[in-house]
Amino acid sequence: MKFIVCAFMATVALAGCTSQEDRIAFDGKFFKTKISKVDGQRDVFTLVVKNASQSIDGAREAARYEATVYCVNTYGSSDIMWVVGPDTPSENLQLVGDSLTFSGSCPS
Numbered sequence: 001m002k003f004i005v006c007a008f009m010a011t012v013a014l015a016g017c018t019s020q021e022d023r024i025a026f027d028g029k030f031f032k033t034k035i036s037k038v039d040g041q042r043d044v045f046t047l048v049v050k051n052a053s054q055s056i057d058g059a060r061e062a063a064r065y066e067a068t069v070y071c072v073n074t075y076g077s078s079d080i081m082w083v084v085g086p087d088t089p090s091e092n093l094q095l096v097g098d099s100l101t102f103s104g105s106c107p108s
Contacts, residue, residue: 024065027058033066042074044105052100056093060086063102071106081105 038044052059082104
């Protein structure tokens with residue numbers, strides 16, 4: 001029983017160790033992202049990048065990265081058809097509540 005408790009404690013301790021080392025900085029900043037399917041379609045997504053005002057260029061690249069990972073993991077391809085994407089002109093991007101929202105699809 002003592003062994004099981006020790007193993008559990010070690011697992012819990014290690015679970016918190018990966019947060020900083022596994023994160024990727026864009027333009028020297030870290031961004032939280034969330035990608036969601038649209039209307040249950042796996043290929044169509046929206047992607048929200050939080051804290052975007054710290055670096056719009058970094059937020060754009062964080063979005064490009066997360067969408068690429070999503071499409072590769074879901075369809076095996078890095079191709080993305082953007083509706084509002086990282087290359088959208090700045091005047092067409094809307095910063096709402098310190099977040100930028102992008103949208104696109106993974107060609108299937």
